């Protein structure tokens with residue numbers, strides 16, 4: 001079977017949550033495909049490491065700290081991409097947190113607020129500044145929000161996370177209809193169980209056996225890799241998906257089909 005090998009030569013990409021997991025894989029994939037990449041996170045060591053990995057592989061990437069729940073941080077990070085390279089073409093909004101272990105009636109207001117601030121407001125802020133930069137550059141663009149299978153089907157004890165991921169899908173669809181006429185395509189990826197620090201942490205907190213979880217979350221008994229998400233993200237950001245907008249692409253080894 002063939003493989004899809006995109007080229008983003010001359011393009012500028014912005015990736016959040018790029019210190020690890022899917023964000024890192026997306027940043028490295030963009031850099032390998034020739035894009036200049038501005039990557040951000042709140043984990044400075046991981047972010048710097050991702051940038052160094054991209055540069056060591058011959059790409060161009062710069063890390064800048066940005067908490068996606070802060071408008072000032074996101075505006076400055078997107079602004080740095082434009083100041084350095086003069087435009088913004090693609091963005092993947094992957095930053096999120098998942099910290100719950102309790103039922104709704106036991107959840108704290110603080111936990112709810114932080115989850116919405118990072119996962120939902122963070123996606124709003126990223127879209128806001130990315131869209132503004134794309135419109136200003138006048139070249140159109142493509143944005144991918146990382147939602148979740150939780151955008152359709154909740155998992156136990158994930159009240160705030162599930163609500164935030166439903167919201168991310170709503171934001172995606174709203175932005176898609178408003179900005180398609182202006183030349184920017186907005187889509188979402190809904191990952192299933194992907195082997196990242198977030199999933200490992202969630203299984204550890206709940207005392208779950210990884211193979212049992214992989215069997216439950218996929219039709220093929222394994223977790224996905226961050227690279228399998230990056231491949232989908234780059235396709236959605238490429239001209240090869242020019243007729244795809246407002247779409248929620250499940251990359252979940254059939255979990256939602258079951």
Ligand SMILES: NC(=O)c1ccc[n+]([C@@H]2O[C@H](COP(=O)([O-])OP(=O)(O)OC[C@H]3O[C@@H](n4cnc5c(N)ncnc54)[C@H](O)[C@@H]3O)[C@@H](O)[C@H]2O)c1
Pocket residue numbers: 016017018019020021022023040041042043046066067068069093094095096097098118122146147148149190191192193194195196197198199
């Ligand atoms: N791993 C899975 O199985 C899975 C499944 C469905 C959806 N997702 C979603 O995929 C995306 C990527 O998650 P992942 O699994 O790679 O997780 P991860 O924890 O490995 O990566 C998330 C990154 O976001 C960063 N981050 C957290 N808060 C931030 C903030 N306020 N500002 C900037 N960066 C921040 C973290 O430091 C981390 O580097 C998330 O949106 C997550 O909700 C993950």
